[in-house]
Amino acid sequence: MKENYKLGIPIAEGKYASPTECVLMCGFLVFHAKNVDDDVRQFARRVLDIVFTAAAQNGFRRADLLETLMAKADPSPRVGKLAGQATASIGDNFAFARVVAHAGVIAGGKQ
Numbered sequence: 801m802k803e804n805y806k807l808g809i810p811i812a813e814g815k816y817a818s819p820t821e822c823v824l825m826c827g828f829l830v831f832h833a834k835n836v837d838d839d840v841r842q843f844a845r846r847v848l849d850i851v852f853t854a855a856a857q858n859g860f861r862r863a864d865l866l867e868t869l870m871a872k873a874d875p876s877p878r879v880g881k882l883a884g885q886a887t888a889s890i891g892d893n894f895a896f897a898r899v900v901a902h903a904g905v906i907a908g909g910k911q
Contacts, residue, residue: 805893809900819887819896820880823851827870827883850903851886851896858889 808816817825829836829844852863866882890896 805897808893809897819851819890819893820884822896822900823848823883823887824870824880826851827867831871832873846903847900850899851890854899855886855889858891860886860889862886 804810808818809822811817811822811825826844826847829841830848833841848867852860852867856863862882863886866879866886869876869879869882887896890899
């Protein structure tokens, strides 16, 4: 099963994203996607919540700063760096997918 995540987190048929990219996409959906359905926004919010909680449990202490910068649409490389630190604290792609699955969110967008 772990082999399935070598390319990243499946986000669409044949498409993969890194855990960092997943966090940044969820931040966009939560804070800036104006025409997104409410259920999609809530889905993305759940992902952020569970990822930030898991990252904090593994020593990442800047989730509040990361969330603030994402909410402000900060274009600096700092946002990506913080998102990378958060996801790295969780582990590899498979570990990230397991954490997200605990929130009732399954890679590929199915629940």
